Amino acid sequence: LEPQEYAEVVRVAVEVTAGQVPVYAGTGGPLPLARQFARAARDAGADGLLLLPPYLVKPPAAGLVAYVESVAAATELPLVVYHRDNARFDPASAADIARLPHVAGFKDGVGDLGHLSRILSAVRGELRGADKPFQFFNGLPTAETTVTAYRGLGVELYSSAVFCFAPEISLAFHHAVREDDRELVDALLTSFFHPLVSLREKVPGYAVSLVKAGVRQRGLDVGGVRPPLVDPAPEHLDELRRITEAGLAVCAGAGAR
Template identity: 50%
Template sequence: MAKGVLSFPLTSFHADGSLDLDGFRAYVAGQLAAAPGALFPACGTGEFFSLAEDEYRQVVGVAVEEAGGRVPVVAGVGYGWAQAARFARIAEEAGADALLVLPHYLVAAPQDGLVAQLEQLAARTSLPLIAYQRGQVAYTAHSLTRIARIPGVIGLKDGHSDLDRLQRLTLAAPDGFLFFNGAATAEIQARAYATVGVPAYSSAVHAFAPEIADAFFAALRDGEQGTTDKLLRDFYVPFVELRDRVPGYAVSLVKAAARLRGRPVGPVRAPLTDPSAADLAELRALLGAGLDLAGASL
């Protein structure tokens, strides 16, 4: 997964909020054309939390069909383990290669419970699992050794950005266990994550401007610090500042940017809301500046 930016595609909806499967198919084809390291449909950016089971089946199925075996397809699953197992069966039937286990719903839990959650799910699917620690899910190094021994658990996505904790986890992990940076705008912290042995990362920017995401990835890979600094200073940092203004903008701002580029993704579903007119105008200017830096156009 460190060979390319990880794509977390948006889920396309019509103006009335219904699933736009044709739009999603066209959008995913565009994402794949940028040669991501893997495709993660129906995860946080893809509004997993708002999808009915039948919609989820269709979304994962289209992602698998469009990928055609070129890249791994890792579908999101979540809620409690019983519901996650239902989504896991659907993803398996649809042909997904692996599952990203999103943080469970509502309750805080002790380490034994976090481990048991993955044990219960792993016992009910043949697909490999990647745990996602974010929000109320945070593993200790001891728990990491335990989940790494669960058959089928192959990796961890980190959304906490606690590099001290993350370094302890990477040191406790067995050889071959996967880690990747899952911060909200991962490029901001990509260099820091790489210093603790986690070079792979997901990219929300890839969902609307793979040209920018790929330019940053290439500069980071090639050690071109001047280029990465300029992209961070002139695009990524202002984008994060805009994203942080309103709860939910981590998804709705990304979707708005995709619409500005003519991508058939439609609006977000409640409880998310689309950006205000003023924020949308600022986003348009920022997107244009970022594309200029990447040598592309709006």
């Protein structure tokens, strides 16, 4: 999104949610733009920020910390740092950013659980005794497939792209995990989430394209994706519809139990 579109999206999200849930707006990319987007989100009424990686290059740990520090200083909003792609933190740099006043969370999109375990220990040790709220999130694509593994490390929060187009499935899975309903968890993984991942992996960028297509299939015309992403092929749209119907059928069966 260009800056004017971005500001409008955040403003509409704030208006529609009307204070019922917090709105965290994404920012990132080149440092001047990341700071500009952060201020635009604040002015549009956002409650916080999700900081995505900087542009292109793989920076050293000290550069990443300086990047986070500079964006965090652009506003007073709480900021969650997204650990993914070229924004790879080691335990020491993760502890460094956790100390920053406005940094309120760490979202893992790498999926190296051994490395994440070391980051968890470093950050928890750094913040032990400090009166500062701090959250860890599972931010992998189709995070439901790794929820139980992350919960084993004490990371219970995750983001659900599926919620955008099949909230019934997303919520049913979340409740099943919390209630330790292994039968329903396994049924939803087998019928819906694992097939969705297989479909997602057929074409780069489908992690976004399939979500928008799923929203359209559920009745809201949100348009397609922009280049360099591509919209799903017709046969993949048919497959997405079958997968969604299978997941909804499992939810309906669980509700009838």
